[in-house]
Amino acid sequence: MKTFGKDIWDKKMREQGELGVIAGIRAKKKQISRDANEILGFFDKEVRPHLKGNKAVDIGVGPASRFLIGLSKRGLIVDGVDISSLILDEAEKKAKLAGITSSRFFSIDITKETPRGKYDFVFCFGTFGHFPGYTALDVMRNFNKILNKKGVCMIHFWKPRALGLKEIISTAVYDFMRFVKLKFFKKTYLVSCSFYTKEDIEELCDRSGFSLIKLEDRPGYFLAVLSKKSQ
Numbered sequence: 001m002k003t004f005g006k007d008i009w010d011k012k013m014r015e016q017g018e019l020g021v022i023a024g025i026r027a028k029k030k031q032i033s034r035d036a037n038e039i040l041g042f043f044d045k046e047v048r049p050h051l052k053g054n055k056a057v058d059i060g061v062g063p064a065s066r067f068l069i070g071l072s073k074r075g076l077i078v079d080g081v082d083i084s085s086l087i088l089d090e091a092e093k094k095a096k097l098a099g100i101t102s103s104r105f106f107s108i109d110i111t112k113e114t115p116r117g118k119y120d121f122v123f124c125f126g127t128f129g130h131f132p133g134y135t136a137l138d139v140m141r142n143f144n145k146i147l148n149k150k151g152v153c154m155i156h157f158w159k160p161r162a163l164g165l166k167e168i169i170s171t172a173v174y175d176f177m178r179f180v181k182l183k184f185f186k187k188t189y190l191v192s193c194s195f196y197t198k199e200d201i202e203e204l205c206d207r208s209g210f211s212l213i214k215l216e217d218r219p220g221y222f223l224a225v226l227s228k229k230s231q
């Protein structure tokens with residue numbers, strides 16, 4: 001069973017729509033935009049002071065273009081990259097509706113290729129964990145390749161699940177619902193999900209030519225801000 005690639009994301013978009021693609025079918029629109037504002041607040045505080053230019057790229061931009069729009073409204077010129085052209089069409093529509101006309105959109109599998117040109121800021125939220133684990137280092141090296149010498153990169157990494165009673169029950173309920181959907185509706189998706197510890201992230205950075213500026217430890221995930229290692 002293929003758990004990654006263009007087909008699974010096209011299928012998710014067709015069958016689950018925007019919310020399903022961004023955060024699964026339990027996602028709520030209000031929560032998604034609240035989360036985006038909070039993440040953009042982190043960008044204002046922890047990334048913006050380090051930026052030396054305004055050329056940015058959102059990797060795995062998603063159908064709502066929520067970060068591309070937020071970053072563009074902050075004065076950046078943001079390109080959108082996504083593996084699914086169906087999702088990319090939606091992303092472009094949403095950006096235009098929000099009055100953003102400076103963005104370009106590229107249909108690219110970032111585990112294999114990169115957009116042409118260089119950026120001052122590479123942003124990747126909710127997406128890195130969906131790259132199969134064996135591609136993680138290639139992706140980090142691709143991020144490094146498209147980053148200007150003094151550029152900054154911000155990546156969201158899922159943490160391994162905590163082993164608390166609440167998490168165990170919630171995972172069991174989630175798995176049971178997936179079982180029901182698979183059995184009776186034949187509609188569930190096994191999308192590749194990789195989790196990273198602090199040490200994994202440090203090692204990935206080291207091997208791909210990045211230094212960590214900040215690693216914020218949050219419930220369920222890390223937010224990493226990286227710069228290129230000085231040679």
Ligand SMILES: C[S@@+](CC[C@H](N)C(=O)[O-])C[C@H]1O[C@@H](n2cnc3c(N)ncnc32)[C@H](O)[C@@H]1O
Nearest residue numbers: 009021022060061062082083109110125126127
């Ligand atoms: C969970 S969604 C997150 C979307 C967006 N970043 C957001 O938070 O609203 C993951 C996105 O990554 C894209 N994606 C998955 N694998 C990819 C790959 N190998 N290269 C580029 N984009 C990819 C999917 O098509 C999807 O739009």
